[in-house]
Amino acid sequence: xxxxxxxxxxxxxxxxxxxxxxxxxxxxxxxxxxxxxxxxxxxxxxxxxxxxxxxxxxxxxxxxxxxxxxxxxxxxxxxxxxxxxxxxxxxxxxxxxxxxxxxxxxxxxxxxxxxxxxxxxxxxxxxxxxxxxxxxxxxxxxxxxxxxxxxxxxxxxxxxxxxxxxxxxxxxxxxxxxxxxxxxxxxxxxxxxxxxxxxxxxxxxxxxxxxxxxxxxxxxxxxxxxxxxxxxxxxxxxxxxxxxxxxxxxxxxxxxxxxxxxxxxxxxxxxxxxxxxxxxxxxxxxxxxxxxxxxxxxxxxxxxxxxxxxxxxxxxxxxxxxx
Amino acid sequence: xxxxxxxxxxxxxxxxxxxxxxxxxxxxxxxxxxxxxxxxxxxxxxxxxxxxxxxxxxxxxxxxxxxxxxxxxxxxxxxxxxxxxxxxxxxxxxxxxxxxxxxxxxxxxxxxxxxxxxxxxxxxxxxxxxxxxxxxxxxxxxxxxxxxxxxxxxxxxxxxxxxxxxxxxxxxxxxxxxxxxxxxxxxxxxxxxxxxxxxxxxxxxxxxxxxxxxxxxxxxxxxxxxxxxxxxxxxxxxxxxxxxxxxxxxxxxxxxxxxxxxxxxxxxxxxxxxxxxxxxxxxxxxxxxxxxxxxxxxxxxxxxxxxxxxxxxxxxxxxxxxxxxxxxxxxxxxxxxxxxxxxxxxxxxxxxxxxxxxxxxxxxxxxxxxxxxxxxxxxxxxxxxxxxxxxxxxxxxxxxxxxxxxxxxxxxxxxxxxxxxxxxxxxxxxxxx
Numbered sequence: 124x125x126x127x128x129x130x131x132x133x134x135x136x137x138x139x140x141x142x143x144x145x146x147x148x149x150x151x152x153x154x155x156x157x158x159x160x161x162x163x164x165x166x167x168x169x170x171x172x173x174x175x176x177x178x179x180x181x182x183x184x185x186x187x188x189x190x191x192x193x194x195x196x197x198x199x200x201x202x203x204x205x206x207x208x209x210x211x212x213x214x215x216x217x218x219x220x221x222x223x224x225x226x227x228x229x230x231x232x233x234x235x236x237x238x239x240x241x242x243x244x245x246x247x248x249x250x251x252x253x254x255x256x257x258x259x260x261x262x263x264x265x266x267x268x269x270x271x272x273x274x275x276x277x278x279x280x281x282x283x284x285x286x287x288x289x290x291x292x293x294x295x296x297x298x299x300x301x302x303x304x305x306x307x308x309x310x311x312x313x314x315x316x317x318x319x320x321x322x323x324x325x326x327x328x329x330x331x332x333x334x335x336x337x338x339x340x341x342x343x344x345x346x347x348x349x350x351x352x353x354x355x356x357x358x359x360x361x362x363x364x365x366x367x368x369x370x371x372x373x374x375x376x377x378x379x380x381x382x383x384x385x386x387x388x389x390x391x392x393x394x395x396x397x398x399x400x401x402x403x404x405x406x407x408x409x410x411x412x413x414x415x416x417x418x419x420x421x422x423x424x425x426x427x428x429x430x431x432x433x434x435x436x437x438x439x440x441x442x443x444x445x446x
Numbered sequence: 447x448x449x450x451x452x453x454x455x456x457x458x459x460x461x462x463x464x465x466x467x468x469x470x471x472x473x474x475x476x477x478x479x480x481x482x483x484x485x486x487x488x489x490x491x492x493x494x495x496x497x498x499x500x501x502x503x504x505x506x507x508x509x510x511x512x513x514x515x516x517x518x519x520x521x522x523x524x525x526x527x528x529x530x531x532x533x534x535x536x537x538x539x540x541x542x543x544x545x546x547x548x549x550x551x552x553x554x555x556x557x558x559x560x561x562x563x564x565x566x567x568x569x570x571x572x573x574x575x576x577x578x579x580x581x582x583x584x585x586x587x588x589x590x591x592x593x594x595x596x597x598x599x600x601x602x603x604x605x606x607x608x609x610x611x612x613x614x615x616x617x618x619x620x621x622x623x624x625x626x627x628x629x630x631x632x633x634x635x636x637x638x639x640x641x642x643x644x645x646x647x648x649x650x651x652x653x654x655x656x657x658x659x660x661x662x663x664x665x666x667x668x669x670x671x672x673x674x675x676x677x678x679x680x681x682x683x684x685x686x687x688x689x690x691x692x693x694x695x696x697x698x699x700x701x702x703x704x705x706x707x708x709x710x711x712x713x714x715x716x717x718x719x720x721x722x723x724x725x726x727x728x729x730x731x732x733x734x735x736x737x738x739x740x741x742x743x744x745x746x747x748x749x750x751x752x753x754x755x756x757x758x759x760x761x762x763x764x765x766x767x768x769x770x771x772x773x774x775x776x777x778x779x780x781x782x783x784x785x786x787x788x789x790x791x792x793x794x795x796x797x798x799x800x801x802x803x804x805x806x807x808x809x810x811x812x813x814x815x816x817x818x819x820x821x822x823x824x825x826x827x828x829x830x831x832x833x834x835x836x837x838x839x840x841x842x843x844x845x846x847x848x849x850x851x852x853x854x855x856x857x858x859x860x861x862x863x864x865x866x867x868x869x870x871x872x873x874x875x876x877x878x879x
Contacts (some may be wrong), residue, residue, distance in 0.1 A: 171835035196559035196873035391847045409833035
């Protein structure tokens with residue numbers, strides 16, 4: 124086929140709009156409103172409507188509820204100002220709950236991401252059967268949390284559980300995992316990390332496989348050791364993935380509920396009650412909806428602050444596209 | 447203006463989407479039992495979906511649907527009393543509630559206060575045949591707000607092999623102080639880990655300890671909601687149990703029934719409703735006995751009844767009442783009790799030849815029947831104050847797990863109960879005057 128490489132003259136240059144509806148004479152504001160803006164609003168308004176209805180309206184309602192005194196039976200409601208928050212911050216249990224939440228989140232995120240990266244580094248090597256191992260590592264993430272919790276509750280049983288049996292081989296007595304307030308939170312954290320490790324590993328693995336090999340080769344030529352290559356190439360190049368995993372992990376650990384509900388019910392003696400479980404306990408069990416709402420506001424603010432801090436950290440530490 | 451989606455914006459967007467989507471949810475795994483039929487459909491939410499109790503529940507529903515009387519029961523099973531109640535609470539505002547549901551001893555009153563229950567006097571058949579104390583539990587302001595169905599009492603379970611090995615005569619353990627004397631020898635002289643297993647708050651620890659509190663002369667509260675849990679008698683019960691745990695080989699375990707089945711406990715207090723499960727799955731020979739006494743005998747009732755939730759048409763209410771009457775008729779009350787271990791809720795069921803023959807073969811169930819006339823309705827602090835059960839259970843956890851002095855733990859829970867009873871009293875004022 125002959126190709127015409129002749130330059131086009133300005134007289135011939137007459138681009139046609141894609142459809143008449145998009146035609147807008149320059150400077151015509153009315154045309155913009157009637158055409159592009161109409162389409163824009165058409166697409167955006169339904170989303171804003173549902174987002175407002177199902178996300179922001181409940182948030183606002185929850186905040187209003189947190190300032191009320193409510194009788195759950197008669198539905199009588201009166202303004203209580205900050206009473207519910209004052210009650211919460213004076214409550215011994217609430218302080219313990221906030222501490223539990225902080226420990227739970229820090230441990231879960233650090234161990235899930237740390238071990239996930241280690242597993243990803245292993246799976247990134249050319250080892251026999253690594254595809255099968257990848258599937259096995261990822262499988263727990265797909266299992267329902269309540270099922271995982273039931274199985275681990277048996278594993279942790281200090282008298283006839285699997286862990287007790289294994290520790291028995293070395294003549295070590297098992298901790299009373301779910302019965303001892305000093306161990307119960309650790310048991311839930313171990314279960315959470317086991318369940319979510321696979322997801323972090325697979326995402327890290329995808330990140331590792333996206334790092335250009337020539338960066339490693341250049342580092343090797345410069346005489347960098349394996350540790351320095353990991354520190355100076357792998358970690359910076361993985362920083363966007365790490366950031367993504369950190370944000371999603373922190374948010375999901377804030378909301379972890381199923382494992383706690385099935386394994387410990389928040390006990391013993393509130394030792395595994397986190398903020399989200401406390402909201403459930405105050406709302407559904409104690410039927411103090413206003414206190415549950417106040418705790419939910421605290422939870423929301425904490426999540427917002429933590430996410431904002433992560434975003435600030437991202438500006439300084441996260442390197443995109445090798446920058 | 448156009449904006450390209452690059453890796454940075456994608457990752458930021460994904461993180462943001464996760465933040466926006468952050469919403470907690472309660473996961474239920476309802477087990478749907480439905481049957482073909484025509485006419486009126488009765489929606490039934492039950493706490494019995496698995497194990498021995500679940501099998502018995504399924505049979506009752508299938509038998510009813512097989513009557514082909516124009517009423518079809520569609521059942522959803524939840525994993526606990528709390529799950530059922532939570533689901534109904536959620537549905538009350540939206541109208542997504544069943545026609546009939548199991549409502550446990552600690553939950554039915556909450557729905558009564560919400561005026562969400564149908565008064566059953568016009569519908570319940572042979573009312574005088576129900577065990578009076580169990581039927582009376584649902585009587586309030588002259589109305590009947592439920593009928594007994596899966597009703598239980600705590601009983602004393604003991605591991606026969608452990609008692610034999612330790613040379614302890616179970617008949618000599620009639621009092622708590624008797625048990626305390628032999629408790630350590632049960633651990634030393636047998637293979638069990640603990641002489642006695644205490645449950646946690648989630649295992650209804652406040653219910654299993656209710657009898658001992660009464661036995662020591664104490665109460666959680668009186669019927670007028672005066673909180674009494676921190677008075678000396680109840681504190682004495684708490685201190686006695688603390689000593690049993692600290693010095694007499696008892697232990698606080700996650701699930702006493704599972705531990706007993708596995709043979710790690712010499713004794714425990716458990717529900718009669720666990721009899722079927724323990725008999726079916728137990729690895730050790732066991733027997734039951736009345737709860738030990740101390741200053742007096744004390745044993746509460748417990749378990750769940752059936753209530754009709756308000757909102758249905760008259761036709762549906764009548765159909766639902768037929769199902770309730772079917773579940774609690776003489777034949778089925780006997781079947782349910784034999785299969786599960788829960789109490790037979792009708793006098794005629796206990797007296798039936800079928801049930802008497804069963805008792806002759808199963809002396810463990812006979813103990814529960816013998817104990818039944820001695821039982822009492824529970825203190826209002828546990829069953830009528832929202833979360834009273836869990837809060838009292840946590841106080842027991844403080845004593846038994848954290849070794850907190852009973853006075854301190856009960857003082858703390860008393861303050862909480864005082865606070866939480868206020869909305870209940872306000873609502874009662876509105877409803878009953």
